[in-house]
Amino acid sequence: MGETIERKRILILVKTQPTISKRYGELVCTAGIDENGNWVRLYPLPFETYEKGAFQKYTWIDVDVVARDLWKDPRPESFTPQRKTLSLGETLSTNDCWRARRKCVLEKAKIFTSMDELRELGRANKVSLAIFKPSKVVNVQVLKEENPNYTKKEINNFLQGMEALSSDLFDGEDYPMRYVPTQKVPFKLKITFLDSYRKKSCMSVLDWEVGALWYNNYRNAPFETIKEKVEALYWNFARNTDLHFYMGTIHQWAQKRAPNPWSIIGIAQFPHRWQQEFDFGI
Numbered sequence: 264m265g266e267t268i269e270r271k272r273i274l275i276l277v278k279t280q281p282t283i284s285k286r287y288g289e290l291v292c293t294a295g296i297d298e299n300g301n302w303v304r305l306y307p308l309p310f311e312t313y314e315k316g317a318f319q320k321y322t323w324i325d326v327d328v329v330a331r332d333l334w335k336d337p338r339p340e341s342f343t344p345q346r347k348t349l350s351l352g353e354t355l356s357t358n359d360c361w362r363a364r365r366k367c368v369l370e371k372a373k374i375f376t377s378m379d380e381l382r383e384l385g386r387a388n389k390v391s392l393a394i395f396k397p398s399k400v401v402n403v404q405v406l407k408e409e410n411p412n413y414t415k416k417e418i419n420n421f422l423q424g425m426e427a428l429s430s431d432l433f434d435g436e437d438y439p440m441r442y443v444p445t446q447k448v449p450f451k452l453k454i455t456f457l458d459s460y461r462k463k464s465c466m467s468v469l470d471w472e473v474g475a476l477w478y479n480n481y482r483n484a485p486f487e488t489i490k491e492k493v494e495a496l497y498w499n500f501a502r503n504t505d506l507h508f509y510m511g512t513i514h515q516w517a518q519k520r521a522p523n524p525w526s527i528i529g530i531a532q533f534p535h536r537w538q539q540e541f542d543f544g545i
Contacts, residue, residue, distance in 0.1 A: 266329045268345070269327065269329075269342075270326075270327055270348075271303060271325070271326060271328050272297060272298055272323060272324070272352075273297055273323070273324050273326065274295045274296055274297075274322070274355070274367055274368070275294075275295040275318060275319075275322050276294060276295045276320060276368065276509050276529055276531070277292065277294040277295065277392075277511065278291055278292070278293055278313075278320060279469045279470065279471055279528050280469055280471055280473065281445045281474075283413065283420050283444060284309075284420070284421075285420040285424055286307070286423075286424050286427060287424045287428060288309055288310065288421055288424035288425035288427075288428050288441065288444075289310035289421065289424070289444055289445060290307050290309060290310065291308055291309075291312075291471065292304070292306070292469075292511070293305045293306075294340070294392055294511065294528070296367075296372050298371075299371065300368075300372035300373070301340075302340040302392035302393070303328070303340055303342055304340045304342065304391070304392060304511070305326070305328070305342060305344045306331065306341055306342070306343065306344075307343070308344060309438065311428070311438050311439075312349075318354075319354050320529070321354055322351060323351075323352035323353050323354075323355075324350065324352060325349070325350050325352060326346075326348055327344070327345040328342035328343060328344050329342060329343045329345070330342055330343075337388055338391035339388065339391060340391055340392050341391070355367060360533075360534040360535070360536050361533050361534055364533070365536075368394070368531070369394075369533070373393070373394070374395070374396050374507070375395045375396070376395070376396050376458055377458055377459055378395075379462065381510070382523055382524075382525065385524045385525055386524065391524075393509075393511075394507055394508070394509060394510070394531075395507065395509075395510050396459075396506075396508075397456035397457060398456075398457045398458060398461070399456065399457045400455070400498075400501035400502075401456060401463065402465075403454055403494050403498050403501065404453045404455070404494065405450050405451070405452055405453075405490040405494050406450060406451045407449065407450055407486055408447070408448065408451055413444060418444070421444045422442065425440055425442075426440065446482075448473065448477055448478075449477075450489060450490070450493070451467055452467070453465055453466065453467055453468065454497065454501075454508075454527060464523070466527045467526050468526075468527045468530065469526050469527065469528050470528060470530050473493070476493065476496070477489060477493070500530065503535075504532040504535065505532075505533040505534065505535050505536070506530070506531070507533060508527045508529070508531070509528055509529030509530070509531060510525050510527055510528060511528040512524040512525055512526075513525075
């Protein structure tokens, strides 16, 4: 039987920091929700896809997808995009306290508040992408990356993947050969938070925007400055916004049924809504 191709309309909510791939050079974990609030993970999307037609988060895209083979990726929301079919649509604005974004995201997708529930679903491979609402952030911490440079093995994997891409091995797209991967972010951001049952969790934040913040603003700054500025920004989000986390299970952790397969793969700092913004039907 042939593969079943579906056309999906997806609101992009997640772009993670690039990771090295032996088959694709560099990959960006990309995910979003459809018009009914169902999650879709797009894999693989090489870094070059963003350079060719870079799209922002909260942008609608239309793309043909095929459900990934279970032996490659058993997570239920994972699909392989047919990259040549990808077209960009509207980017939802931040007007009126993110009204359009709230309507498409918080009013459509399921919002989790219990980490026990999410861990159980993740370990059972029933859910691998989710929106989580913490009850309180108790710590924001920037730590030095122990290995700020890619290893020789990672570089070799990157070169092997880039060679495969540039040789049109996969879908006939023209990918120029690169010999250096994107610079590695030299720190880790971790957030400790409570769920609705006051249970504490600490997770790494893999959001693209953390890396972009460093790359665009603090690339040449000393670590002490990076730590101060990044921690201050995310404390501000925690204290002054209606903070939500976009969360995902890491493939290898999910396969090994780790006690907690989840990481924070996106930060959603929805502005607080004032009372006069609510429609009481009067």
